[in-house]
Amino acid sequence: xxxxxxxxxxxxxxxxxxxxxxxxxxxxxxxxxxxxxxxxxxxxxxxxxxxxxxxxxxxxxxxxxxxxxxxxxxxxxxxxxxxxxxxxxxxxxxxxxxxxxxxxxxxxxxxxxxxxxxxxxxxxxxxxxxxxxxxxxxxxxxxxxxxxxxxxxxxxxxxxxxxxxxxxxxxxxxxxxxxxxxxxxxxxxxxxxxxxxxxxxxxxxxxxxxxxxxxxxxxxxxxxxxxxxxxxxxxxxxxxxxxxxxxxxxxxxxxxxxxxxxxxxxxxxxxxxxxxxxxxxxxxxxxxxxxxxxxxxxxxxxxxxxxxxxxxxxxxxxxxxxxxxxxxxxxxxxxxxxxxxxxxxxxxxxxxxxxxxxxx
Ligand SMILES: Cc1cc2nc3c(=O)[nH]c(=O)nc-3n(C[C@H](O)[C@H](O)[C@H](O)COP(=O)(O)O)c2cc1C
Numbered sequence: 001x002x003x004x005x006x007x008x009x010x011x012x013x014x015x016x017x018x019x020x021x022x023x024x025x026x027x028x029x030x031x032x033x034x035x036x037x038x039x040x041x042x043x044x045x046x047x048x049x050x051x052x053x054x055x056x057x058x059x060x061x062x063x064x065x066x067x068x069x070x071x072x073x074x075x076x077x078x079x080x081x082x083x084x085x086x087x088x089x090x091x092x093x094x095x096x097x098x099x100x101x102x103x104x105x106x107x108x109x110x111x112x113x114x115x116x117x118x119x120x121x122x123x124x125x126x127x128x129x130x131x132x133x134x135x136x137x138x139x140x141x142x143x144x145x146x147x148x149x150x151x152x153x154x155x156x157x158x159x160x161x162x163x164x165x166x167x168x169x170x171x172x173x174x175x176x177x178x179x180x181x182x183x184x185x186x187x188x189x190x191x192x193x194x195x196x197x198x199x200x201x202x203x204x205x206x207x208x209x210x211x212x213x214x215x216x217x218x219x220x221x222x223x224x225x226x227x228x229x230x231x232x233x234x235x236x237x238x239x240x241x242x243x244x245x246x247x248x249x250x251x252x253x254x255x256x257x258x259x260x261x262x263x264x265x266x267x268x269x270x271x272x273x274x275x276x277x278x279x280x281x282x283x284x285x286x287x288x289x290x291x292x293x294x295x296x297x298x299x300x301x302x303x304x305x306x307x308x309x310x311x312x313x314x315x316x317x318x319x320x321x322x323x324x325x326x327x328x329x330x331x332x333x334x335x336x337x338x339x340x341x342x343x344x345x346x347x348x349x350x351x352x353x354x355x356x357x358x359x360x
Contacts, residue, residue, distance in 0.1 A: 003052055005044040005065040010086045013038075022064055025086040027093060028279070031062055041065065087280035111191040118194035118206065118275050123227050123324045125236030131168040134176070134233070139169055142303040151298050154307035155347040157259030160340035161217040166304050167262065170338065171228050173199055174264075174297040175211045181231070194275065198230075200292040203285040208272040209293050212238075212323040212332070214247050214263040217339070225322050228264075238324055250322065251335065252313045256347040260309065261339035264297060265319060266290045270329040290333040297336045306338045 010026040013033075020033045022041075033041065040055045044065045052060075059065045075082040098106070142150075172178065175198065183197045183205065195205025202208065211228040213235070215221050224240040244258045251257050268286040276282055298308045312334050319335075320327025 001051070002049040003056075003067070004046065004049045005056065005060070005067060006046040006069050007041065007044055008063055008066050009069070010083075011064055012083060022062075024063060025083050025280075026089055026091055027063065028087075029062065031064065084280075088284040090281060108189075108191065114192060114194065114275065116193045118272060120210070121269055121271070121330060122229070123236065123238055125227070125238065126240065127237045128229075128232075129221065129226075129235045129237065131171065131233050131235060132165050134169050134172040135165050136169055136173070138166075138305065139173060139300055139303040144299075147299045147303045151302040151308065152343045153345050154309050154341050154343055155256035156344040157256070157261075157307060157309075157337070157339040157341040159217065159259040160261070161219050162261040162306060162339060164218060164220040166306065167218055167221075168233070169304055170297065170300050170306075171211060171264075172233060173300040174293055175209075175228055176230050176233055200289070200296045202289055202292075203273070203282065204276040206272040206276055208268050208270070208286055209290050209333075210267045210269065212265045212267055212325075214242050214250070214265070214322075215261075216242065216244060216247070217261040227323070239322070242322075246322070250315055250319045251311045252315060254311060254313065255349065257309070257311070257337055259339060259341060260337035261306075263335050263337045265314075265323065265332045265335045266293055266297075267323070267325060267330060267332045287333060294334050294336050301336070301338045307341045307343070309337045311335045311337070 008024065011022050011024050014021050014023065016032070018032050019035070020038050022031045022033055023029075037055055037059065040053075041059060041064060043050070044056075044059070046069075056065070060067070075085070077085075177196070178199050179197050181196065183195050186192050186195050186205070192204060196202075196207045197205060198207060213226040213228065215226055216223050221235070222237070222240055224242045225238045227236045227238055228234075229236055247260075247263060248255050248257050257263070268290060270283075270286075273282050273286055294310055298310065301308045314332060314335060316331060317327050319332045320330075323332070325331065
C-alpha cells in the first residue's frame with residue numbers, strides 16, 4: 001500500500017566530517033545520514049506517495065518523517081524564530097516524572113559533580129577606581145510600590161550629571177554581592193559551591209551577567225568605557241574614549257540616548273552558563289537573567305531619583321568591540337541608561353517629525 005510521508009518541520013540539517021547530520025530541534029536527537037537515507041528523505045516532501053521500504057521504517061522511527069503533520073497551528077514568526085522556539089522547548093520525553101527521592105538524589109549528584117569554582121572573565125584595565133561605600137539610604141526610602149509606579153521609560157535626558165555615590169548604590173544593588181560573596185547555605189551541603197546570590201534570580205546561581213558601562217557624565221569619573229568588578233566594588237577603566245555619537249551608534253541610532261549620564265550594558269558570559277548546561281534551554285535563560293537584572297537596575301535607579309531608559313536594540317559587534325569582549329561567547333544583551341530629564345516617552349524630535357509629516 002502506498003503512503004504519503006511528511007518531512008518533520010522540527011528537523012534541520014548540517015554538514016559534519018561524517019556527512020549530513022539531521023537534528024530534531026524539539027527532541028534534540030541527532031542522526032548521521034548516509035547519502036541513501038538523505039536522498040530518500042528528500043523524496044518525502046508531503047506530496048508524493050510510495051510504498052514504504054526499510055529506510056522509510058528507520059526514518060519514521062527516528063521521527064525524521066511523519067505520517068501526519070498533526071494539528072499544530074502555523075507558527076506565524078519567521079523560520080529561524082520557530083527553530084529557536086522548538087530548540088528551547090522541554091518536550092515531555094526529556095523531562096520524565098520522578099519520585100521525590102530520585103529527584104533529590106539526582107539533584108545532589110549533579111551538584112556535587114560540578115567543579116567547585118567558576119572563574120569570571122576580567123577584562124584588562126587601564127586603571128581601577130574604588131567606588132564609594134554604598135550609602136543605600138535613598139533606595140531604602142522609596143517603597144517598592146512607589147518605585148514600580150515611578151519607573152517609566154524616559155526618552156528625554158537633559159545631560160545633567162549623576163554622582164558617584166548614586167552609581168555606587170545602583171551597581172551594588174543590581175550587580176553587587178549584597179549578601180556577601182559566599183553562599184553559606186549551599187556551601188554547607190557542598191552543593192553548587194560556585195553559586196552566588198545577588199539581588200536578582202540567576203539560573204543555578206551562576207550569575208552569568210556582568211555590567212559594562214558607558215560613562216558620559218558622572219561626577220569624579222572620566223568619560224569612558226568601564227567594567228564593574230563586584231569583587232572589591234570597583235570600576236575598571238577599559239578605554240577613555242566614549243562620546244555620545246558612539247553611544248547613539250551603539251544602540252542603532254536611537255538618538256534619544258543623548259543626555260543620559262551613563263549606560264549599563266548587561267552582558268552574558270556563556271562559559272558560566274555552560275557550567276550548568278549546554279542546552280538551548282539554558283541559552284534561553286540568559287535572556288531571562290538579563291531581564292531580571294535590568295528590572296532590578298531600573299527600579300533601583302528610579303528609587304535613586306534617576307530617569308531610565310532600556311534598549312534591547314544594539315549593534316552587537318560594535319558594543320562588544322568597545323568593551324573588549326569576544327562578542328561571541330561573551331556578548332551584550334540589553335542596556336539600561338540612567339540620568340536626569342523628564343518622563344517623556346516620545347522624544348521631541350519624533351514629535352516634531354510627526355507634526356511635519358501630518359502637515360505635508
Ligand atoms: C526587552 C525590551 C527591549 C526594549 N528595547 C527598546 C529599544 O530598543 N528602544 C526603546 O526605545 N525602547 C525599548 N524598550 C522599552 C519599551 O519601549 C518600553 O518599556 C515600553 O514602551 C513601555 O514603556 P514604559 O517602560 O514606560 O513602561 C524595550 C523594553 C524591553 C522590555
